[in-house]
Amino acid sequence: MTLYRQLLIVLQSLFLLIFVGTLVLGVQGVRAFLADQLAAHAQDTATSLGLSLSPAVEADDRATMTAMVDAIFDRGYYRSIVLESVDGRPLIERRLDVVVEGVPDWLVRWVPLETPEAEALVMAGWRQAATVRVVSHPGYAYRLLRDSLLELGAWFAALALLASLLAWGAVRLLLRPLHAVERQAEALCRREYDVQARLPRTRELRNIVLAMNRMIERVRAMFDDQAREAERLREQAFRDPLTGLGNRRLFEVRLAAALAPEAEPAGGMLALLRLEGLEELNQRLGYEAGDHLLREVAAALAPLAAEEGALLARPGGAEFALLLPGVDAAEAKARVIRACESTEAHLAAADVAEVRFRVGATLIHPGETTADVLAAADEALRAVEDGAPRHWAFYVREATAETEPHGRQDWLAHLDRVLDEGRLVLHAQPVVEIGAPERLFQREILVRIPGLGHGLHPAGSFIALAEHGPRALRLDRAVVARVLERPGTEPLALNLSAAALEDASFVDELVAGVRRTGARLAIELPEAVLVAQGDRLAPALARLRAAGCGLGVDHFGRGFGSLAYLKALHPDYVKLAHDYTLRLMADEETAFVLGTLVRAAHSLDIRVIAQGVEDQRQWARLRELGVDAVQGFAAGRPAAWGASEDVVV
DSSP: OOHHHHHHHHHHHHHHHHHHHHHHHHHHHHHHHHHHHHHHHHHHHHHHHHHHHHHHHHTTOHHHHHHHHHHHHTTSOEEEEEEEETTSOEEEEEEOOOOOTTSOHHHHHHSOOOOOEEEEEEEETTEEEEEEEEEEOSHHHHHHHHHHHHHHHHHHHHHHHHHHHHHHHHHHHHHHHHHHHHHHHHHHHTTOOOOOOSOOSSHHHHHHHHHHHHHHHHHHHHHHHHHHHHHHHHHHHHBOTTTSSBOHHHHHHHHHHHHSTTOSSOOEEEEEEEEESHHHHHHHHOHHHHHHHHHHHHHHHGGGGOSTTOEEEEEETTEEEEEEETOOHHHHHHHHHHHHHHHHHHHHHHTOTTOEEEEEEEEEOTTOOHHHHHHHHHHHHHHSOTTOSOOEEEEOOOOOTTTOOOOHHHHHHHHHHHHHHTOOEEEEEEEEEOSSSOOEEEEEEEEEEEOSSSSEEEGGGTTTTTSSSHHHHHHHHHHHHHHHHSOOSSOEEEEOOHHHHTOHHHHHHHHHHHHHHTOOEEEEEEHHHHHHHHHHHHHHHHHHHHTTOEEEEEEETOSOSOTTHHHHHOOSEEEEOHHHHHHTTTOHHHHHHHHHHHHHHHTTTOEEEEOOOOSHHHHHHHHHTTOOEEESTTTOOOEETTSOOOOOO
């Protein structure tokens, strides 16, 4: 029972107790008053009748005596009138049974009225001739008592209604701060930190609200401290302190992730930019000038890696690395030329004639080794001739059936044909909870298309081309339509583009489809997209979550931005970037950063999933670090969606 109802019951019980007490006292008072009135009435009648009967009694006029007694008795206000002789012999006797009309029997039984007998002497001259005894009838008194009780009850009913309304309003007003505290507590369970700005005037309630506010501020401060610590450790482990770019550790991790067989987007470009003559500049102008030049070049190159998944890093010294997943040869060469133009312009503006630069680039493909790719980029650097007008070179390898590049227009045309013909292929990979026993957390839907001449291509082969514009919306519509045709009962995860979520009609269709089919869907978006466009996507995400969809953050922990967006969006889970799993067993510092990220997410009641888990050693280490679920070959390989699949644990 709620406190509100309890207070109302207490107030109503008190009012009822007051009413009953007042009623009892009122009845007793009215009863005493009516008893006195009955006694006085009987005594007055006996006295007046005794005086009136004296002449008739003295004359022994029986007829007159009878007429006078009947005249009084017939009025109905008397229970009995008896005229007795001096020796006690009844001369005239009139009696009436007590019948109370219009008064309930229970009132007569519960409130008995005493009717005292009154008497008066009838004198004949100076001697006593007779005695008159009168008893009043209680019927009239009971009617007065009934009317008094009805009037008293009506007043109390009106007062009770008014008091109930006042009590209802007063209790609601008094409990409003407590309801706000209840909402605060519920929000705190959802890891939302709401503070009451308005404080109640009641001292006790004010103290409760102040204590709740202090607790919420404390919990929020704890999360902020954890988030800042996670951000600090992540920057310390993966950011170059001079330029603010990624360091060698991050570069190696991201390059290994881009070369993984299941990498999405697949393929891309690696370019190495090397500044030569920096030592001479340091000797001529000092190390501060050299550091300033490195920062300027880093700022000039940063726009080339602005999209999600791209990386600009400083592996060390005077060398920069540009990693662009998902670009084709034409786009890669265009980016290299832009890098050269930006670098040359800054060197010319800085008036550092002794500093030269060269850029070596190569295309990368899933399945290659890091050593082979770095060797190819170094070979391209050596191919740039000293003093040549062109500062860059591409390392070109023989095309094979697996690595043969296809042009952008070829892929776009092929993707259009696949969408027109409805030939998308959906696979699903299980995400398994870490626990005892392990159980399915969800299945992630993976998109495949028939290849250009052979096999199936994962989404990484074409998703970068369709990331923006109408193709992204067409692709998402086709995937959602296929999933909603037979959603099943298992939880499914879908990766959607920001372009689709910004389309109101697409969101309407998805919301209607989820409600119609009861599908258990979770929508996943990359962390970089949510950080950059979270405010724009918030209305669409709110509608989808209201329809029953979950929200997941993909590539969590890849960037260097603040984790404050987690408090605003409060996703259901985050998926750690592959980078952390790849370095987990070889680098204890990476494991420490990962554990800090897990604790920061758990402080908001957000579950953490590790991707790219390949063996039981990684599985066991992730369990120690508090990760909630894993995805990768150790948990289950992708399979055609809907086919039976055994989960490997």
